[in-house]
Amino acid sequence: MYDEHGYRCNVCLICDHKNAPSAVICSQCGAPMALIEDAREQNRKPAIITLLGEANVGKTVYLGFLLDLLSKRAGGFEAIPKGAYSVNLQQSVIGCLNGRRFPPKTPLEVEHWKWAYYQVRHRLKKSDEWFDVLLPDMAGEALSQEVESPKSYAAISGLLAKSAGAMVLIDASIAASGSPYPDYFAYKLISYVDQRFAVHRKERVRNPIAVVLCKADTCPECFDNPREFAETNLVRLWNLCDSRFENVEFFAASVVGSLGYAHDEDGNVVQVPLHAAPRGVLEPFEWISERMKAVQL
Ligand SMILES: Nc1nc2c(ncn2[C@@H]2O[C@H](COP(=O)(O)OP(=O)(O)O)[C@@H](O)[C@H]2O)c(=O)[nH]1
Ligand SMILES: [Mg+2]
Ligand SMILES: [Zn+2]
8 A cells, every 4th residue: 555655554444544665563543554454465454342331340351261261162153363472461451360450451542552353253153254354442431522523532443443343341230239320431332332323323233242241250140131220220311322323232241140348458448350261252252243244323
């Protein structure tokens, strides 16, 4: 690829900015340029699944466990990572949980986010062809800023413009306590997603959206009927999804089996994951990957 001055350049996979061939990260959006190399090698565009949710809902932990399950061939999936950078996220999450800690906060700067790029197929299904997924772990604070004033993060608007589907993560423990806050945030978020995905305002969006109710270990009724939980506790989000999206499903997920409490060095009370027991982590991915094929995005 050449730029307007005839120099060789690499076009960013996320925001289409033309970067010098030597660039390691995109100068406009901060995404790693290694993604382009890997996409070119593969000769097919990756299906981007964007994970959305405000800070502290559990995105990093969820994604780390999802990738770990995929690489252990859970549910009949087979997954091949592209480069060491794709493995870093699951390695750090699993490493932290093994040490009975939760992972540290995701940094605000795009160049410090971890991007997971995997080649995946379902070994037990008839249509067992490979597809590529790109799952970035973004900072919730960046997403909040982007939702309030769109286009402040080129990486997020670029990602959504190219996403085949999205997972919207919500903190079920806060929603179950009766707070309207998670509903309002998710309501704003999904209306932002609608604006990015909608081709025609009159038509409903076809891209699959999996709404994942995280930390469901704290409110186990979520597992029995996630739809009913959402209809009761997240009614604004529920109604907007119903009006604007054709492919929405609700899931409950959690990664910890039991929690303890301790004091950190500053005397603050912190949660200690005593053991990891992922539940409902693979299902949203399974659903979304099937839907992506069905609607042929
Ligand atoms: N009870 C419970 N707490 C969780 C779970 N996953 C994450 N957490 C808590 O949520 C916090 C934030 O998780 P993290 O993945 O960093 O959230 P992110 O900011 O959305 O990436 C963790 O430090 C834990 O305290 C879970 O499955 N169950
Ligand atoms: Mg995070
Ligand atoms: Zn870019």
